[in-house]
Amino acid sequence: MSWSASDPDESDSLFYDIRFGSAASSPLPLVVTDHNDTTWVVDNLIYETTYFWQVIVKDGSGASVNGDVWSFRTEEFPDNRIVFASTRDGNYDIYSASVNGEDIAQLTYDPAKDWWPRFNPDGDRIAFISTRSVAPHIYLMNTDGSSLRKVTNIPIAGYNNYGIGFCWSHDGYYLYYSHYETLYRIETDGSNLTVIAEAPEGMNFKECAVSPTGDKIAVVAQGRSYYSNALYIMNIDGSDMEVLVEDLPGALGHPNFSIDGQTIVYYYDVSEFEFIDDRLLDAHIFTINTDGTNNTDLSDDKPPGTNDIDPVWSPDGAKIIYVNVPNVGSSQPDIYMMDYIIKQGTDRNLQLIISGGEMPDWK
Numbered sequence: 001m002s003w004s005a006s007d008p009d010e011s012d013s014l015f016y017d018i019r020f021g022s023a024a025s026s027p028l029p030l031v032v033t034d035h036n037d038t039t040w041v042v043d044n045l046i047y048e049t050t051y052f053w054q055v056i057v058k059d060g061s062g063a064s065v066n067g068d069v070w071s072f073r074t075e076e077f078p079d080n081r082i083v084f085a086s087t088r089d090g091n092y093d094i095y096s097a098s099v100n101g102e103d104i105a106q107l108t109y110d111p112a113k114d115w116w117p118r119f120n121p122d123g124d125r126i127a128f129i130s131t132r133s134v135a136p137h138i139y140l141m142n143t144d145g146s147s148l149r150k151v152t153n154i155p156i157a158g159y160n161n162y163g164i165g166f167c168w169s170h171d172g173y174y175l176y177y178s179h180y181e182t183l184y185r186i187e188t189d190g191s192n193l194t195v196i197a198e199a200p201e202g203m204n205f206k207e208c209a210v211s212p213t214g215d216k217i218a219v220v221a222q223g224r225s226y227y228s229n230a231l232y233i234m235n236i237d238g239s240d241m242e243v244l245v246e247d248l249p250g251a252l253g254h255p256n257f258s259i260d261g262q263t264i265v266y267y268y269d270v271s272e273f274e275f276i277d278d279r280l281l282d283a284h285i286f287t288i289n290t291d292g293t294n295n296t297d298l299s300d301d302k303p304p305g306t307n308d309i310d311p312v313w314s315p316d317g318a319k320i321i322y323v324n325v326p327n328v329g330s331s332q333p334d335i336y337m338m339d340y341i342i343k344q345g346t347d348r349n350l351q352l353i354i355s356g357g358e359m360p361d362w363k
Contacts, residue, residue, distance in 0.1 A: 085115035101353035107145035123363035129163040136163025158204035170214035178205035197238030211261035218255040226278035283307035
C-alpha cells in the first residue's frame with residue numbers, strides 16, 4: 001500500500017501510524033507507529049475478505065491528520081487440485097496448491113498436527129487426520145478449510161500406524177479406516193460404523209484404498225516390526241482377501257488404484273534395509289496389476305540416497321505425484337510429478353511442483 005502527504009514546513013519530518021483490519025470497526029486496530037516511509041507491505045491475508053486501512057500523518061511539531069479509510073477485497077479462493085501436508089510454519093498443517101505448485105493456500109491453523117489430506121471423489125471436501133482429540137481421528141472440511149468437523153469416535157491406530165490408515169469410498173458416502181486388526185467403514189456423518197475385515201493373525205491393518213470401480217479394497221497389513229508388512233486385496237465387503245505383494249525384507253506402503261481399478265501403485269524399499277530406527281533407505285515406486293502380474297519399478301532413475309514414497313495417480317491416469325525425500329533423518333520432503341510410463345529406462349519427465357510438502361493428493 002502507498003500514499004502521499006505534505007507539510008507546509010518542507011523541513012519538517014513526517015511519520016505515519018497505520019491502522020489495518022478486516023472489519024470496519026472504529027477505530028481500526030493500530031498495527032504500525034512512527035513509520036517513516038510512504039509504502040507498507042502486508043502479507044498472510046485471507047482469501048475472499050475485505051480489509052480496511054487508514055494512515056495517520058504526524059509531523060515533528062506534534063500535529064496529526066487522519067487520512068481517509070480505504071478498503072480492498074482479496075481474490076476468490078483458488079480452485080486448487082493438489083492438497084498436501086507441510087511443516088513450513090513449524091507445525092503440520094494442511095495446504096492446497098495448483099497443479100503447477102502455485103496459489104498455495106493454508107487450510108488449517110490448529111496447534112495440533114493435521115496431515116494426510118484426501119479429496120472425496122467429487123473434489124469438494126477433504127478428509128484429513130488431526131490430533132486435536134489427542135489420538136488421530138478423521139476430520140472433514142470444505143476445500144477452503146471451512147465447515148470443519150470430526151467424524152470418528154474410535155481413532156486410527158495400530159502397529160506403526162501414525163494416523164494414515166484411511167480412504168474414501170468410490171462414491172464418497174463412506175470412509176474406510178483401520179483400528180489395530182480391524183478395518184472399519186463409517187458414514188461421513190459419523191454414523192453406521194461397520195466392521196469390514198479382520199487382519200491376518202499377528203498383523204494390524206494400516207493404509208488402504210478403494211478402487212474407483214467400487215469393487216475392491218487394497219490394504220497394507222502391518223506387523224509389530226515397521227518392516228513386517230504386506231499388500232492385500234479383497235472384495236469391497238471384505239471377502240476373499242488375498243496377498244498381492246508378500247511380506248518381503250524392507251518396507252512398503254501407500255497403495256493407490258488407477259482410474260480403471262486394474263492397477264495399483266505403491267512404494268517399496270528395494271534395499272531390503274531393516275534397522276531399529278524404522279528408516280527407509282532406497283524406496284521406489286512400483287505398479288502392479290490387481291491379479292498380481294506386471295510388478296514394475298517406476299523409479300529406476302531416482303536420485304541416489306533418496307526415497308520415492310506416497311504415490312497418487314492423477315485424475316486422468318496419465319501422471320503420478322509422489323514425494324521424494326533424502327534418506328537422512330529430518331530432511332525436507334518435496335512433491336514431484338512424473339509421467340506414468342511402464343517401460344523402464346524411459347524418461348519420466350520429472351517436475352518438482354511443491355518444495356517442503358508431503359502426503360499429497362490430487363483431485
